[in-house]
Each structure stands twice: as structure tokens, then as C-alpha cells.
Amino acid sequence: MTEGQHLLSTLQNAFAKAINMVLPEQQDQLRSDMANLRSNWEQLSIDLNTVQAKVKSVLSRWEDHAEAHNKFAKWLEGNEGIIKGFPDTKGEFGEMKTMLERYKHIQEEVCDKKSDLDHLMTEATELSAWAKNNTTLNETKYLLDRWKALAELVGEKKKFMENEMQEYNSYHAALQETEKWLLQISFQLMAHNSLYITNKEQTIEQIKQHEALLTEIQKYQEVLDELKLKGHGQIDRYVGANPTIRSTIETQLQNVQDSYNSLLNTALQIKNRLTESLTKFQEYENTLESIMKNLDMYETEMTQGLEAPLNNLISAEQSLESARTLHNKLQAEKARLALAVEACEAAAACVSRPGSPLDAPPIQVPAREVEVRTRLDDLIDQVCT
Numbered sequence: 001m002t003e004g005q006h007l008l009s010t011l012q013n014a015f016a017k018a019i020n021m022v023l024p025e026q027q028d029q030l031r032s033d034m035a036n037l038r039s040n041w042e043q044l045s046i047d048l049n050t051v052q053a054k055v056k057s058v059l060s061r062w063e064d065h066a067e068a069h070n071k072f073a074k075w076l077e078g079n080e081g082i083i084k085g086f087p088d089t090k091g092e093f094g095e096m097k098t099m100l101e102r103y104k105h106i107q108e109e110v111c112d113k114k115s116d117l118d119h120l121m122t123e124a125t126e127l128s129a130w131a132k133n134n135t136t137l138n139e140t141k142y143l144l145d146r147w148k149a150l151a152e153l154v155g156e157k158k159k160f161m162e163n164e165m166q167e168y169n170s171y172h173a174a175l176q177e178t179e180k181w182l183l184q185i186s187f188q189l190m191a192h193n194s195l196y197i198t199n200k201e202q203t204i205e206q207i208k209q210h211e212a213l214l215t216e217i218q219k220y221q222e223v224l225d226e227l228k229l230k231g232h233g234q235i236d237r238y239v240g241a242n243p244t245i246r247s248t249i250e251t252q253l254q255n256v257q258d259s260y261n262s263l264l265n266t267a268l269q270i271k272n273r274l275t276e277s278l279t280k281f282q283e284y285e286n287t288l289e290s291i292m293k294n295l296d297m298y299e300t301e302m303t304q305g306l307e308a309p310l311n312n313l314i315s316a317e318q319s320l321e322s323a324r325t326l327h328n329k330l331q332a333e334k335a336r337l338a339l340a341v342e343a344c345e346a347a348a349a350c351v352s353r354p355g356s357p358l359d360a361p362p363i364q365v366p367a368r369e370v371e372v373r374t375r376l377d378d379l380i381d382q383v384c385t
Contacts, residue, residue: 096161103157113147121144206274
């Protein structure tokens with residue numbers, strides 16, 4: 001264009017000199033030719049500027065695309081390095097939360113980068129079409145594949161970390177629930193151990209309640225076994241990176257197992273005491289019934305003895321001997337009654353654990369015992385008189 005401008009200027013000078021030297025009929029043709037040349041040159045200048053602007057615009061788009069492509073590739077590379085590394089939390093919940101937040105942040109970034117990637121694909125498609133070469137488009141498609149792989153991988157790592165936190169929380173929540181349960185059962189056993197029981201009916205009712213509690217305690221071993229599985233799962237997962245976690249979790253598991261064993265032994269002891277007391281209360285009642293039956297028989301004997309005629313010395317001596325024998329039998333029954341009462345008191349003492357003497361209600365003698373004792377004393381008095 002610079003050379004053309006010079007040539008056009010030279011031609012313009014030559015035209016100015018020649019225009020007055022040619023015939024008039026030729027001047028119009030020269031002027032027309034000169035005007036056409038000037039117009040063509042001006043149009044060429046305009047067209048060239050337009051093309052230059054377009055080329056500069058296209059070049060700028062290529063440069064912008066290359067810069068955006070490199071920036072996106074660098075972002076991918078950095079996050080791929082973070083995601084491909086295996087998270088080492090060492091069983092620390094704080095580390096788990098930090099890693100999870102990092103994965104969530106990267107996942108949000110990946111989603112946000114989709115618009116940038118769409119713009120890159122649009123530009124690459126158009127630029128490759130202009131260049132009639134798919135190299136740029138293929139390179140951008142490779143970024144798209146890497147972006148999809150990163151999105152999938154970060155989703156997997158986020159889910160993995162969520163599962164890891166869930167397992168951690170599951171173990172510690174189960175441990176807390178077990179400790180809470182042990183404390184509750186301890187209070188219930190204390191309540192069972194502090195009752196004041198004085199008869200068979202109370203003992204039977206308490207046995208029913210205690211057997212239900214004992215069944216619950218025995219079944220809870222399954223819960224402890226599940227807790228141990230969770231605890232050993234934590235050990236297996238983290239012992240390589242954190243060897244001290246083995247002793248920590250095994251101590252926790254052993255403590256709850258020892259507490260459970262202690263509660264179970266206490267429950268079994270209470271059950272044995274209740275069973276022993278029930279047997280003694282039953283023996284007490286059986287003895288009372290046996291004494292009452294014997295008294296019925298002895299009363300008949302006494303009535304018969306009183307109705308027998310005392311006509312002579314022999315019959316009087318026989319009556320006296322019968323009375324002595326009957327008196328001895330009644331005294332024996334009185335001794336049996338005393339032993340039965342002792343057995344009843346022992347049965348009550350075996351299971352009664354009031355918090356203090358003031359908590360113990362006043363002892364009420366069973367009506368059947370009063371009936372037996374009264375009848376026995378009456379018969380003894382009658383025999384003695």
C-alpha cells in the first residue's frame with residue numbers, strides 16, 4: 001500500500017502535467033481513467049483495512065482460546081493431583097470433615113467450570129472449521145473427557161469420605177448408646193436389688209419382672225458383638241496410618257464388655273436369690289399346710305380321748321399317756337412352725353435389700369401363720385388342761 005501510494009502520487013503528477021498537453025477530446029478520458037484509479041486504490045485500502053481488522057480479531061480469538069485452554073488444562077491438572085491422592089485421615093474426625101469440605105468445594109468448582117468448557121468447545125469448533133483442521137477441537141475434546149473423569153472421580157471420593165464419616169459416627173454412636181444402656185440397666189438392677197420382699201406372691205411377681213430384664217440383658221450381647229465388628233472395622237481401616245487406634249478402641253470395647261459381664265453376673269445372682277427365696281417361701285407355706293392337716297388329725301385324736309370313759313386306773317393311765325403323746329406331737333409341730341418361720345424370715349432376708357432400715361415396711365405376719373399358731377396354742381392348752 002505504501003508503494004501504491006507512491007505510484008499513485010507519481011501518476012497524479014504526470015496527469016497534472018499531461019492534461020493540458022493532450023487534445024481536448026482526450027482530456028475527459030484521462031480524467032475518467034485517473035478517477036477510476038484513485039477510486040479503486042481507495043477501495044483497496046478500505047478492503048485491506050477491513051481484512052486486517054478481521055485477521056486481528058481472529059488472531060485475538062485464537063490467542064484467547066489458547067490462553068483459556070491452557071488455563072483450564074492447568075486447573076484440571078491441579079485438581080486431578082488433589083483427587084487422585086488417597087485421603088489419609090488417620091481416623092481423626094476433624095480430618096474427615098476437612099477432606100469432605102475440600103471434595104465438596106472441588107465438586108462445586110467442577111460444576112461451575114462447565115460453562116467455561118462449553119465456551120471452549122464452541123470456540124474450538126468454530127476455529128477448527130475456519131482452519132479446516134480438527135487439532136484444536138480434538139485437544140478441547142480431550143479436556144472435556146478429563147473434566148468428565150474428574151467430575152466422576154471427585155463424586156466417588158466425596159461419597160467415599162461420607163461413608164467413612166458414617167462408619168466413624170456409627171461406631172461412636174453405637175458406643176455411646178451401649179454406655180447409656182449399661183447405665184440404665186445398672187439403675188434397674190439397683191432397683192431390683194433394693195426391694196423389700198416378704199412373701200411368695202411378691203417373689204413370684206419380682207421373678208417375672210427380673211426374668212424379662214435378664215432376657216433383655218442376655219440378648220444385648222448380640223448388640224455388643226455388632227459394636228465389636230464396627231470397632232475392629234475402624235482398627236483395620238486406620239491401624240496402618242495410626243497404630244495407637246488399636247489400643248484405644250480395644251480398651252473401649254473391653255470396658256463395655258467388662259461392664260456388661262458385671263451386670264449379667266449381678267442379674268444372675270439376683271435371679272438365684274429370688275429362686276432360692278421362692279423355694280423357701282414355698283417350703284414355709286407347705287409346712288403351714290402340713291401342720292394344719294396334722295392339727296386336724298390331732299384334734300380328732302384329742303376329741304376321741306376326751307370322750308373315752310375313765311372307768312378305772314388303766315383307762316386313766318392310757319388317757320394320760322395319750323395326752324402326753326399328743327402333747328409331744330403338738331410340741332413337735334410347734335418346733336416345725338418355728339423352723340418354717342425361720343425359713344420364711346431367711347427367704348425374705350435373702351432378697352430384701354432396702355436402702356436403709358427406715359425404708360423397710362413393718363413386718364406383717366401372714367394370716368395363715370397366725371391361724372396355725374393360734375390353733376396350735378389352743379390345742380396345746382387343751383391338752384395341758
